[in-house]
Amino acid sequence: MGITNNRKMKLRKLRNKKSVKPAKLSPAQIVKRDHGSKKELAAKVIPLIEKRNGETEEEFKARIETLSNKKLLKLFRIGKEVSEKFQTKDALVEAVYKKVHPDNGKIDKDFMNKLKTFSLGKLLDMNKYYGRNK
Secondary structure, three states: OOOOHHHHHHHHHHHHOOOOOOOOOOHHHHHHHHHOOHHHHHHHHOOOOOOOOOOOHHHHHHHHHOOOHHHHHHHHHHHHHHHHHOOOHHHHHHHHHHHHOOOOOOOOHHHHHHHHHOOHHHHHHHHHHHHHOO
16 A cells, blocks of 8 residues: 555655754743842842731741742732832832823822732733823
């Protein structure tokens, strides 16, 4: 018997493949490649984010060190973006407020206080959203 049509098609597909995509790195591999270890990444994340109300420094450090690699990478990315573009959370809150209420002469203090309770990630998302939809 000869080669069936199915087999011919499979061989043709294999020959016509241009390139094989490299395997996607896992979060643990990315942490190891870019930051050395999880503890080193956690040490870099700690100054970039703020701790919860009533949380001691030791509890905060322990909580951050036990986060998953994926979450640490996300927090590091968010913290870096905020520190590079806005320097502080208050500056980010003001930027979001100006985009939500662009030409309002008076300041809505209740809304500003509510914005200050949001996480850095949510504030960045709001800033991007209102920046696109002017």
